[in-house]
Amino acid sequence: MPVMPSTTYHKYDVTDFCDIDPEYGTMDDFKDLIAACHERGINVIIDLVMNHTSSQHEWFKTAADYLKNLPEGAEPDALECPYVDYYNFSRKMQGGYSKLNDTDWYYEAQFWSEMPDLNLGSQAVRDEFDKIVDFWFDLGVDGFRLDAAKEYYSGSVDKNVEVLSWFNSMVKEKKEDAYIVAEVWADQNTYAKYYESGIDSCFDFSFADSTGTIAAVLKNGSASSYGKALVSLQDNLSQYSDSYIDAPFYTNHDMARSAGYYSGDDSENQTKIAQAMNLLMSGSAFLYYGEELGMKGSGKDENKRAPMYWSEDAASNGMCKGPAGMDAIKMKYGALETQENDGNSIYQFVKQTIKLRNEYPEIARGTVAFEKSVSDDKICVIKKTYGDSEVLLVYNLASESVTVDLSSVTFGEKGGSDLEVGGVLLTDREEATFQNGTLTVPGYSVVIMK
Template sequence: MKKRILSAVLTAALALSTLLTGCGSRTTGKKAEAVSYMESINGKNKENVPDDKYRTTYEIFVGSFYDSNGDGVGDLKGVEEKLDYIKGLGFNQIWLMPICPSPTYHKYDVSDYMAVDKEYGTMEDFKNLVAACHKKGIKLITDLVLNHTSVEHPWFKKAAEYLKSLKDGQKPDPEKCKYIKYYNFSREEDSGYKQLYGSRWYYEAQFWEGMPDLNLDNKEVRNEIKKITDFWLDKGVDGFRLDATTYYYTGNEKKNIAFLKWLNDEVKAKNPDAYIVGECWADLTQYARYYQSGVDSFFDFDFANDEGTIAKTVSGQTSAKSFGEEMVRAQDEIAKNSSGRGIEAPFYTNHDMARSAGYYPGDDGSKTKFAEGLNLMMSGSAFVYYGEEIGMKGSGKDENKRAPMYWTADSGAKGMTEGPKDMELFKMKYAPEDKQAKSQTSILNYVKQAIKLRNSFPAIARGKVRVESASNDSILIVTKTSDDSKIKPLAIVYNTSDKPKTLKTSDLPDGYNKLKGVLTVGKQQITEKDGTITMPKESIAVYQK
């Protein structure tokens, strides 16, 4: 992709975004009052983040994030250069998408589990990044892809070479090539199997022919996995994101959970404080069962994407009260399957989903903001995909969902990446980060305020949700309480409607009468007068006793 072409596209995008209300490209006195009001309330609160596994995590596709050396590809040094930005937003954990050598741009097919892809830098760069993160109080977890390797991995290449060398009718001998047992080879073609080029053998590859599935029943494979996790833990990583956990043993949930239990036990034996979050792309009933493995978290897929509970609530398809009831259902299902130890992992979008700026036609930024507020007010360890904090666009092919972080409209500026080479050109809807940082009414600053509340009130992430009786179609009132006496309980009031709504102060739970935090998408303020609370459209209020 030519940077000058992308520059023209992004410049046009900036011109468009300046016309959109609430996008952060222009600041007026009146609009500044809205966030000044938020800051006047939220700024009084002190940060109070317990040292535990309830974190606020920023997901990064390194190749599209920040380029430190001008080659057009984001790298680990670039992530390090932007740690102040990440910390400034309030994030206290980073999830790096795969960084190991791989023949593909996305790197989910690993060819060497104990190295850094040269596009991203060196192992020394990685160690420096980890040290810099820890110095700033930021944890770092990395993607761990165990369902499959690349066909370019030495294990597969050796197995393939050996099988091709056999004469017709000759049986393979694991004593001569142990790697044939690292994968699932067969003489018969089966569902999810691909033919080994140049032979009559087939191998399991549930995703595509370039990703051969590992035989996770093989003890030697498990020993290799233990070496891999120990290697990265020794490098200082604080845990792992597990890719494609439902495919470890395709169609066999029981074996998937058993393998996850083994993996979790091995990682925690090395580092009891390691945090593990798994991708179990399924509905709540299924991903809740995966907590039986002992893994800390699994992503809350029921709440994510354009058809998830968050988007349906924002678009009015799901009532305020129903949103609260869904949060309770999730927490109860997870608690039931984890003996109360599971940590929810709410998220709104990720690298496999269309970006949220395209979810709401005609949105001026309000709904994009409010959706992030709903996500960040959920209990658990919350995740935000890079660029969502400024409302980036990206849909269709996967490359589009991993577009260059929109730091500035000038694609030739320092740090700007070129993005995946097969990415389509498209216009961003909202202003770039450098413009939004100067606007108090931007999506960026809304997200910053939401994380500020999350970091000020431990009960937001750690509290058990209860829906209060005064909740209705437009107004949701929940309390969040913890068994930990150091965590003060709170009540959260949501107006999920696109119009102002009122409630009585007597509708609040007994004693919760101190307004401590606010999130508003526009200039209107939350007001209390004559026993009535007026909530602006798509607003959130935090109360304590």
């Protein structure tokens, strides 16, 4: 979510693109954050809203005042008021437009009347964002999340791709290793096309949410369908870019939290394994804060953005109130202070998953092959290849322990019987075993073979 000044708690109605909202702190605080992150080898990307501004942004207020004072019958002139070209004004009411008070004019505002859409075809607007990017790069920012990229020109993939192509070229000329990830909330066939712009990543919506691939497989699907979906995704994205970096995620600030997706005796283990299914995908995997604890929150947006659950004590240091209007939420699992001392907690499972992801570069960077012959409704086996190195990931996506014969799997110069266990992710206390090519995988667990 953006950190710029805004009239709302969510900050997507930006009033100044080159400052920090006081609710988050000061510019000096931001500089300290950047420095502390960089000292730890952590890159920082920020949420950049190019689709619209706040109605309280000086650009819009100036343009609105100009139109209100325009003589009857006169046409707006960008030479008199440059900002009138920054937005999409019309004398006709259209879909997604709002009326400009005290005038006969309307303006595009696809999300909300107080968030007027910018005219990204305007060179003047693009020049503004060129300067905005310079401002944040000078502060040490490493890249950008681009909000609502499919609404730059609602309904036009080609025009949106052109905007992203311009932005990507402009950014990479300034900072070659800057990272750009776009939010294109659409089906996979649509957001795959956005890779033609040259940007690094698009969020992978097809695997996310309560109806996405991950949750669907765990609730009523086949484990093999997960492996097939990974290969299908890879084939789809590679049509449009040979340098794409997938951006898998499981939930975000617009979706119900995943702990509420499952019920019954297996719900905690399903919550855990779902995180592994996301975090072990190739690309730059994203984890929404609090998911590593199994936080709950659904319904209105404020509930999905509850404060981080550091402690069960609401008055404890570090706890905050959350957005106004948020409902009282009874958490299903313990706070961080509890889970970090429990070796079998969701937090410890996610922590171990990230550790293994970092330990094996094949996981994040590898090309996926689905091992159909040793997969079934309960077991999914995939091979990831990165350069000359390979790893095998064996997922048991059922509740009971399953035995799988890996002896037929070819693995470089090794046969399946010659493999070794390189890591395990267990949702319960039963251990995985491997002997003479036969692997026994406990329920809702993952074994990495090398």
